[in-house]
Amino acid sequence: MRLHGFFRSGASYRVRIALALKGIPFDQTSYVLRKGEQRSPAYLKMNPQGLVPALELDDGTVLTQSLAILEWLEETHPEPALLPRDPLERARVRAFALAIACDVHPVQNLLVLNAVRKLGQTDEQVNDWAKRVNADGLAACEQMLAGTKGPFCFGAKPTMADICLVPQLVNARRFGCDVSGLTRLLEAEAACLALPAFAGAAPERQPDAE
Amino acid sequence: MRLHGFFRSGASYRVRIALALKGIPFDQTSYVLRKGEQRSPAYLKMNPQGLVPALELDDGTVLTQSLAILEWLEETHPEPALLPRDPLERARVRAFALAIACDVHPVQNLLVLNAVRKLGQTDEQVNDWAKRVNADGLAACEQMLAGTKGPFCFGAKPTMADICLVPQLVNARRFGCDVSGLTRLLEAEAACLALPAFAGAAPERQPDAE
Structure with missing residues (x-):
């Protein structure tokens, strides 16, 4: 498989984590987003949205949208599971x-x-926009975990929730968002980053990191 | 079940369609979004995001995020299916x-x-923002259907794709977006609106419609 993405893209980061958790080896092609490389005619043929990531299978089939890719991985490579079994917990x-x-x-x-x-x-105003969106959104996420057991977002194993959380915390900090009060989120993040699959998927560990 | 939503909310509209397709009866509680009713302390207890919809089950359990609700409906009430069987098609x-x-x-x-x-x-500038987001996004969606069979987005039956498309086209038109060139999307919309489940879920047919 080949992941078309960018080291700093949070959505690409999600797919890197999921592939690593599932133990699936993959190659990477990098698109520098601020240069608009994801809007080249060749890439638009693969993904008309002009967004990363896209996952190219060995037969040339291309999957897009990180959460759709995560669900596909879960259905085709069920272990280890990224979703609980119970429909309500899912x-x-x-x-x-x-x-x-x-x-x-x-x-x-x-x-x-x-x-x-x-x-x-x-x-500064643009940064404030991003900071506010992260602060408000992550505060709601912290509330969504009220009453759940740790150390991960939903219990003893990482799920799609953690896979979305960890990259978003990277973004939040990049915009200067103070996340220190989000204790449940930080607990989950720490549990994740202790796992090689999460740590190895981090932006700074990618071949295209600047 | 009780759907907490708003007639004009596109995400609430998705859940109304899915419940109707699955043949599940439900009551509705309405939150006037521009008055901020979805940010009342009572509603925030149900959904810390302060967004509609939320689906309240008969035992008081509350589900949030429209696509998570759709997946839950699919897992607990499998017929008629809102997703194909093949993982790649899903x-x-x-x-x-x-x-x-x-x-x-x-x-x-x-x-x-x-x-x-x-x-x-x-x-006017705010409207232009919304118009541009809809125009660009739906143009990419049209491309995503290239080579697919109609009349629905993905073949002979409506899926989660159609459930998201129909409400978005309502929004796009509300902002004055010209959708007349999006022929595959319009074909799918027409097929959907011929079904009572879609037609009955339309904003103007809801008890809280203004």
């Missing part, structure tokens, strides 16, 4: 993952920040 | 649904438009 894990993937990540990604900048905002 | 349907749920809908929702307005933008 719904909680997915809701947490989607709270990040829908309501935090896309509202603070490069595309939207560039659009905010085009409205005449300074770099 | 990945395609989910990618299309997520392209709307992650990259279009949240970037043009009330929360973000209010944030754009606060940057000193006029009503």
Whole structure:
């Protein structure tokens, strides 16, 4: 398999973690997002959204959207599981993952920040936008874990929730967001980063890291 | 079951369609979003994100995030299926649904438009933002259906892709987005709206419609 992504892309980071947890080897092709390499005609043929990541299978089939890729990995490589078995618990894990993937990540990604900048905002104002989106979103995520057991988001094993959380915390800090009060999220992050699959997927450990 | 939502909320609309397709009766509680009713302390206890929809089960359990609710419905009420059986086809349907749920809908929702307005933008500029997000996003969705069979997004039956598409087209038109060139999307929409489950879930058919 080949992961088309970028070291700093949070959505690519999710897929790197999942592939590593499942023990699936993969190659990487890097697209420098701020140079718009993900909008080249060749890449748009693979993914008309012009977004990373895309996962190219050995037969040339291309999958897009990180959470759809995670679900596909779960269905085709079930062990270790990234979702609990009980439908209600699965719904909680997915809701947490989607709270990040829908309501935090896309509202603070490069595309939207560039659009905010085009409205005449300074770099500081653009950063404030991203900081606020992360602060509000992650505060809600902390509440979503109220009453859950640690050390991971939902118990003793990492799930899709943790796979979305860890990259988002990297983003939050990059924008200067104070995450020190989010104790359950930080507990889950620490448990994740103790695992080689998470640690090895970190942006700074990728071949295209700048 | 009780759906906590709002007639005009695209994410609530998705859940209304899915419940109707599955033949599950439900009651509704309405939250007027522009009045901030979804941020009342009582609602925040149910959903710390302060977003609609939330699905309250008969035992008081609350599920949030529309796509997590759809997956839960699919797992607990499998017929009629909202996803194909083949993992690769499921990945395609989910990618299309997520392209709307992650990259279009949240970037043009009330929360973000209010944030754009606060940057000193006029009503027209705010509308242009929403229009552009819908136009770009739906154009990519049209491309994602290249080579697929109709009349629905992915063949002869409606899936989660159609459930996300139909509400988004309502939004797109509301912002004045010209969707007339998106022929595959319009074909799928027409097939959907011929079904009572989709037609009955439309915003204007809800008890709280203004």
